[in-house]
Amino acid sequence: xxxxxxxxxxxxxxxxxxxxxxxxxxxxxxxxxxxxxxxxxxxxxxxxxxxxxxxxxxxxxxxxxxxxxxxxxxxxxxxxxxxxxxxxxxxxxxxxxxxxxxxxxxxxxxxxxxxxxxxxxxxxxxxxxxxxxxxxxxxxxxxxxxxxxxxxxxxxxxxxxxxxxxxxxx
Ligand SMILES: *[C@@H]1O[C@H](CO)[C@@H](O)[C@H](O)[C@H]1NC(C)=O
Ligand SMILES: *[C@@H]1O[C@H](CO)[C@@H](O)[C@H](O)[C@H]1NC(C)=O
Ligand SMILES: *[C@@H]1O[C@H](CO)[C@@H](O)[C@H](O)[C@H]1NC(C)=O
Ligand SMILES: *[C@@H]1O[C@H](CO)[C@@H](O)[C@H](O)[C@H]1NC(C)=O
Numbered sequence: 001x002x003x004x005x006x007x008x009x010x011x012x013x014x015x016x017x018x019x020x021x022x023x024x025x026x027x028x029x030x031x032x033x034x035x036x037x038x039x040x041x042x043x044x045x046x047x048x049x050x051x052x053x054x055x056x057x058x059x060x061x062x063x064x065x066x067x068x069x070x071x072x073x074x075x076x077x078x079x080x081x082x083x084x085x086x087x088x089x090x091x092x093x094x095x096x097x098x099x100x101x102x103x104x105x106x107x108x109x110x111x112x113x114x115x116x117x118x119x120x121x122x123x124x125x126x127x128x129x130x131x132x133x134x135x136x137x138x139x140x141x142x143x144x145x146x147x148x149x150x151x152x153x154x155x156x157x158x159x160x161x162x163x164x165x166x167x168x169x170x
Contacts, residue, residue, distance in 0.1 A: 018045060018046050018047050018048060019040070021048070021049060021050060021053065022035075022036060022039045022040055022045060022053065023036070024050075025039075025050050025053050025054075025165055025168050026039065026165075028164060028165075028167070028168045029161050029164035029165060029168075030160060030161065030164055031157075031160075031161050034157075034158070034161055035057075035161050035164070035165065038057065038060060038158075038161075039053055039056060039057070042056055042060075044056055050165075050168055050169060051169060053165060054114065054162075054165045054166045054168070054169060055114065057161070057162040057165045057166075058107075058110060058111050058114055058122070058126065058162060058166075059111075060158070060162070061107055061110075061126060061129070061155075061158060061159050061162050062103070062107050062108070062111065064155050064158065065099055065102055065103045065107055065129075065155070066103065068095075068099050068148070068151055068155070069096065069099045069100060069103065071151075072092055072095045072096045072099065072148075073096065075092055075146060076089075076092045076093075076096065081143070081145040081146065087142045087143050088140075088143035088145055088146050090139065090143075091136075091139045091140035091142075091143040091146060092143075092146065094135065094136055094139030094140070095136035095139065095140065095148055098132065098133070098135040098136040098139075099136065101132070102129045102132050102133070106125050106126065106128050106129035106132065107125075107126065107129050109125045110122045110123075110125035110126040110129065113125060114166065119166050119167070119169050119170050120170070122166050123163040123166045123167055126159045126162050126163050126166070127159065127160070127163050129159055130155065130156035130157070130158075130159040130160060131156070133152035133153075133155055133156050134152070136148055136152060137149050137152050
């Protein structure tokens with residue numbers, strides 16, 4: 001009985017401390033709400049320190065880029081823009097290339113830098129990944145059937161918050 005209570009107190013403190021880390025880290029970012037929502041809703045955040053939380057944010061950025069790539073590839077396969085065929089095909093190809101480049105060149109590099117504690121370079125690389133999304137958006141201005149602008153903007157904004165979370169480490 002006593003042991004159970006001690007265990008409960010222990011887990012309460014553990015949980016509470018991870019909430020406090022999320023709170024302190026997110027207060028240092030430009031968007032507390034987005035940061036907290038991203039981290040607090042992720043079960044992997046429990047018991048992580050600031051470094052662990054930064055890693056989770058980086059992997060969220062990675063998931064966002066892979067989701068966009070999968071979405072673009074699905075659009076290419078479905079190929080249902082008869083009225084705009086060539087212009088939309090070009091835009092989809094450009095977006096596929098752009099996001100693969102972002103994934104391999106910027107996001108995976110940011111993760112590599114992060115793992116060897118080169119935090120400045122990690123922040124820089126993840127920041128560049130957000131600036132690069134306009135290549136896809138620009139290629140699609142004439143394809144009315146397909147619009148990645150919102151997702152690109154959302155991604156570009158998210159990585160700024162990821163950079164802030166990494167910045168908290170130094
Ligand atoms: C942080 O996010 C969690 C989960 O969405 C929520 O329960 C909590 O109220 C949020 N904290 C603040 C201070 O907004
Ligand atoms: C994205 O990166 C590629 C490769 O470095 C570059 O050619 C392109 O101009 C960049 N686009 C933007 C919008 O920064
Ligand atoms: C794409 O969506 C954005 C935001 O909704 C809008 O500003 C832009 O004009 C749209 N582009 C096209 C080509 O429809
Ligand atoms: C993009 O976002 C704007 C504003 O948030 C919204 O009004 C619009 O419908 C969105 N466009 C698409 C294509 O999702």
